[in-house]
Amino acid sequence: MTQVKAWAGYLLPKLGQFLFVVVATYTLVFVLVHFLPGDPLIAALAAKGGASTVIDPAELDALRVQYGLDGTLWQQYFGHLIAAARGDLGVSISTGVPVTEMIARAFPFSVQIASLALLFGVTSAVLITFLAYAAPWPWLRQLLLQIPPFGIAVPAFLSGLLLISVFAFTLGWLPSAGARSFDAAILPAITLALPVGALFFQVFSSAVLEAQNSPYVFTAVAKGVPPRRIFTKHLLRNALLPSITILGLLIGYLAGGTAVVETVFSRDGIGRMTVNAVLARDINVIQGVVLLVGAIYALVNLLVDVAYGFIDPRTRIGGGVPSRARLGAKK
Known part of the structure; x- marks a missing residue:
């Protein structure tokens, strides 16, 4: 039971750090791509079809809904974050293919x-x-x-x-x-x-x-x-x-x-x-890939921390005192 508590005390902060890194990565890339000059959807469509591309406002609104770029920034932030937690990274603006499928x-x-x-x-x-x-x-x-x-x-x-x-x-x-x-x-x-x-x-x-x-x-x-x-x-x-x-x-x-x-x-x-x-200003693909890389980096560091706990028990909170030392302390 003591070892279970030691592992719980050791791993829970690491899991919290993992979640923090993933959310922080998503937040950073979201802020960067949405605060660049110009409308991200219009910029992506212009990069796809040329600078002279003309789009009907009603069609533009429909495209915003299709690519998850409608609503306020807060709605987009939490909407994309919840969708990403479900494994949905949106649709590529330049190809029309789901980002998850492109990454796969x-x-x-x-x-x-x-x-x-x-x-x-x-x-x-x-x-x-x-x-x-x-x-x-x-x-x-x-x-x-x-x-x-x-x-x-x-x-x-x-x-x-x-x-x-x-x-x-x-x-x-x-x-x-x-x-x-x-x-x-x-x-x-x-x-x-x-x-x-x-x-x-x-x-x-x-x-x-x-x-x-x-x-x-x-x-x-x-x-x-x-x-x-x-x-x-x-x-x-x-x-x-x-x-x-x-x-x-x-x-x-x-x-x-x-x-x-x-x-x-x-x-x-x-x-x-x-x-x-x-190059195509495809923000859905950029967000999806950066989020994936951030998640891999955080997961690898979590696995390294777990490996540390196995290799060197002293790194675990409450579980690092060697048995001989504990016996000597009792004497």
């Missing part, structure tokens, strides 16, 4: 490259960290530690264009565009993996190198334990907590960071759909 079609393509990017980035960061730890010469260790920061220094659009030039146009190994085959996702995933792997490497390698100076690692080295076993058995475990934190942030970054990559590689996905919606 594009979302799997973004998930594919985001998942591959996370896999490539984390795997390469762990591998380079291990090689730096096991390197017999200090100069080689320092060289390996300097490689990942280049992933942050080089912009994604530039690295994407370089990858297309080398592996698509010069070598012909991989396609330069498209989203219908698995090999078409490799170059976009590598482009995203460069900054993702570099950011993860900064935290993971620091945690590993800090744990390297611990007494138990010194003892393992003195006993002749191979470096690979020390790395997998001791160093990885101690680098787990800070790595989980940055992993949650990276997943949130990937949820909204695909726009440039999908544009460079002419690939369908959430990011490219958002860019097209901004």
Whole structure:
């Protein structure tokens, strides 16, 4: 019963934070898109049909009702919020297709490259960290530690264009565009993996190198334990907590960071759909996508907090005192 109360006290504030982030994200994007100069519906129709588009006032009123843009701003705010809670994100002004349906079609393509990017980035960061730890010469260790920061220094659009030039146009190994085959996702995933792997490497390698100076690692080295076993058995475990934190942030970054990559590689996905919606002033699509990204980011952080509670019980309110300490206190 004590553990149940501990988990309840730990999770309820996290759930409240999750709801707050989602509602705050919706509020912010609603304010931004509705307080831009001009009527959002007229601007979207003008972007769709040209600046000379003329619409009958009665037809315009009917369109406002169709797209949920009738009534006062407060009515629109709460109406869209309640509808979003039911899974209804409105209808796209530029295409006339429900936003939920558009997201459902594009979302799997973004998930594919985001998942591959996370896999490539984390795997390469762990591998380079291990090689730096096991390197017999200090100069080689320092060289390996300097490689990942280049992933942050080089912009994604530039690295994407370089990858297309080398592996698509010069070598012909991989396609330069498209989203219908698995090999078409490799170059976009590598482009995203460069900054993702570099950011993860900064935290993971620091945690590993800090744990390297611990007494138990010194003892393992003195006993002749191979470096690979020390790395997998001791160093990885101690680098787990800070790595989980940055992993949650990276997943949130990937949820909204695909726009440039999908544009460079002419690939369908959430990011490219958002860019097209901004150009078309399609506020229903913009609101729906931003709300989805905010919800994913909040959900990932909630899962990270739950994982923290499992990995390190001290983070749970009232449930973090080790059993030996409790027994010692009773004595």
